[in-house]
Amino acid sequence: MTTRRKFLAGAAAAPAALATPALASGTIKWRMQTYAGPALAEHVVKPAIDMFNKIAGDRMQIELFYADQLVPTGELFQAMQRGTIDAVQSDDDSMASPTEVTVFGGYFPFASRYSLDVPVLFNQYGLNEIWDEEYSKVGVKHISAGAWDPCHFATKDPIRSLADLKGKRVFTFPTAGRFLSQFGVVPVTLPWEDIEVAMQTGELDGIAWSGITEDYTVGWADVTNYFLTNNISGAWAGSFFANQGSWEGIPEDLQTLFRVCCDQSHYYRQWWYWGGEANLRVNGTKMELTSIPDAEWAQVEEAALKFWDEVATESPTKAKVVEIIKKYNADMQKAGRPYRYG
Template structure:
């Protein structure tokens, strides 16, 4: 909050001097001057240490004084739900988040974050984008929105429930107040879950005070990393998605002004971020399930959980009806799932 107030105050002073709008564009083009970007991530500081900071540190080092990306964490400058508009206006220069959480005004935003049962493993996300055409679909969608450049998508962790009370059946989910993503919450409400939206930094206290009964926002690696494992008692091994889908975005004008070699460097560092998360999450999920001491594992029987997956496929068809482009994405998901099932082990075990 202190950082946000300071940012707003400085921006206001700058614009008052210029006699323009309430916020000044943070990047000013000047010949031979260092380029400075402000990038805000969806993640809080503890999580940001892993999901983005190593890549930004590497970028700043290799840019060798030509450019610096200043990294800000969840809600420090702008509330997460306002990130897209802030980036579009030029208030900030770049964002790391899922499309869903930042309210991106494109039809495919519903697939960002945790689209139920679209993926089984983290590798599914890059394969869908690189090999099954989602890159081109996302570029097309964001090409219709003025002022924002979609840059790159990657995968994060699976979506599991971390709860105060144990979950051993679907009936146990009814009435549970859960912090989750917009689309995931919409789907989970079919099973009696009450989705709750709160600022990221308030979640731990909300669980402690009883405002929340649980969290369906991450896998077990994040539960331990950000402190949620300290306030919840149980971890449900069933998940509604095998990987979160998030992206990097930039203000289009700022991005177009970059020299080509810095665009390439940015792409390499985004790829480095995607790679880091692949091994950090994959290893962490298994290690903390087997060696973690803070949460007890529970499971809903496979036959009962299969009804959730069946409902997800109905949800897919409903989303497909919202636009031709969404229908195209859903059809790709179906084709991909069929290929993976036919390929069998190790691509799919059931």
């Protein structure tokens, strides 16, 4: 809180100065905030920023802040748009981006089955161009999108049927919560750092925010008893963003270096999550695995397709993204193994 007070005081006193890169003769300073808390950030972003700072040296340095450290995650976009934060790592949904693509950030139900689906959708199926256009309208540079872990329930009580979800107070993403509410889930919004305590006090019954790797990494496996193997998405979709003025204020070679470090971060997460999810299901000792039968879970998958169509009616841009997701998944299904099974 002390850091946040100092930050807000400085922002109020000199907002223009914060949005302006340092003079070319000095070291360019950026402030970047991630959606992740310290333990998770050690994997999902800190190695990349450390690498950037080491290579850039006295030309440019990025100071990294963690979840809610400077501003609440829900205010990240506004802070970046104003230039009081230079860069952000988050999904569109969590940081409440005022764009037509926000609903697809984080966990858009069943849009992906595997983590590799996300970069292919962005780099080969046209999502990069749509995201770039949408964020350019609001003064933000969309730099790079990548995948994180699948979305599973971690709960106090076992979930073995859809009926077991009814009435459960669950911390999850806005769009995921909107989708899951039809099955009786009660979405709860809290600061990331409060989740562990909320599970202990009974304010929450469960978490649908990550896969099992994060549950162990951030301590949630210590306050939950069960892990549901069914998931509502194969991979979280998140991005690196920057204030447009801050981005244009750094030389092209530093822009390239930042992109390369973002790509390194995406690659690190691909194998860290993929291996971690399997290893902890097999060898983890803190949570018991439960499953909802495939025939029953098919109701959730069918509801997702209706949800896609509902979202598509909201705007032409959303309709375009939904059509891309539909085409991609149809292509993967036709491609067969190893792209899709069954």
